[in-house]
Amino acid sequence: MSDERLNASIRMEALAPQLADAAAAWAVRLGLPQGGEAQFALQLGEAGLQLVELGPQAPGPVRVDFVEGAVAHRRLFGGGSGQMIAKAVGVQPGVRPRVLDATAGLGRDAFVLASLGCAVTLIERQPLIAALLEDGLARALADREVGPIAAQMRLMTGNAIELMTGWQGEPPQVIYLDPMFPHRDKSALVKKEMRLFRPFVGDDLDAPALLAAALALASHRVVVKRPRKAPVIDGPKPGFALEGKSSRYDIYPKKTLGKG
Numbered sequence: 001m002s003d004e005r006l007n008a009s010i011r012m013e014a015l016a017p018q019l020a021d022a023a024a025a026w027a028v029r030l031g032l033p034q035g036g037e038a039q040f041a042l043q044l045g046e047a048g049l050q051l052v053e054l055g056p057q058a059p060g061p062v063r064v065d066f067v068e069g070a071v072a073h074r075r076l077f078g079g080g081s082g083q084m085i086a087k088a089v090g091v092q093p094g095v096r097p098r099v100l101d102a103t104a105g106l107g108r109d110a111f112v113l114a115s116l117g118c119a120v121t122l123i124e125r126q127p128l129i130a131a132l133l134e135d136g137l138a139r140a141l142a143d144r145e146v147g148p149i150a151a152q153m154r155l156m157t158g159n160a161i162e163l164m165t166g167w168q169g170e171p172p173q174v175i176y177l178d179p180m181f182p183h184r185d186k187s188a189l190v191k192k193e194m195r196l197f198r199p200f201v202g203d204d205l206d207a208p209a210l211l212a213a214a215l216a217l218a219s220h221r222v223v224v225k226r227p228r229k230a231p232v233i234d235g236p237k238p239g240f241a242l243e244g245k246s247s248r249y250d251i252y253p254k255k256t257l258g259k260g
């Protein structure tokens with residue numbers, strides 16, 4: 001893979017013979033070998049793309065699934081526009097801001113915002129994670145119930161700092177950032193996905209530059225999600241913060257969000 005931050009070996013696998021051609025196409029796109037020794041595998045199965053650590057002690061695979069599972073559950077039972085993330089981006093009666101999620105990851109936060117009615121552009125720079133996201137979005141689009149939500153989500157692959165700096169057209173009203181925070185906590189609380197992704201993503205040490213680019217582009221506000229007790233990102237100070245049980249949303253207001 002061409003990402004210089006990658007410090008893990010990974011190969012592409014098809015989980016069924018009829019998927020061999022499609023898996024080979026992903027391998028070419030992502031520059032992955034299709035055999036040989038590896039610590040991780042990107043697997044293509046009937047249920048889509050998944051990333052898995054290989055070896056007997058490894059946790060199970062991770063894929064993006066907006067149709068079933070935890071994300072779908074949160075859509076149905078997660079508290080709607082009363083959720084803190086909704087308040088943080090400025091969702092109010094009659095107000096559904098256009099959001100750029102510049103650190104898309106597995107797209108969970110973006111999906112919550114899209115399911116509340118926001119049009120969301122997603123940017124992810126890690127090509128493997130972007131591939132999982134692209135695959136999850138394609139499957140969601142084909143679903144009768146979730147399809148209209150996925151249709152509100154547009155994925156861009158690349159470095160958000162560069163993409164925001166060279167942005168063409170109407171700027172997003174709200175830019176949402178959730179960069180990887182350097183965790184010292186090795187407990188079981190660190191989620192399976194985070195453990196799996198750490199070798200691929202690392203710590204997002206360029207978060208201050210990301211914040212600066214977001215503040216230059218957003219028309220109305222920038223929102224940064226942090227662990228509750230983490231320091232703010234270096235740079236201009238947030239105007240205010242919303243605190244939840246484990247997360248905090250630092251809000252950098254530029255202009256009041258209103259109807260119309």
Ligand SMILES: C[S@@+](CC[C@H](N)C(=O)[O-])C[C@H]1O[C@@H](n2cnc3c(N)ncnc32)[C@H](O)[C@@H]1O
Nearest residue numbers: 103104105106107108109124125126159160178
């Ligand atoms: C903590 S995860 C985000 C999780 C996401 N909010 C979710 O709900 O699934 C951070 C992600 O941001 C991505 N990222 C960090 N800095 C970035 C940048 N400058 N451009 C694009 N993606 C970036 C990382 O590759 C990683 O996948």
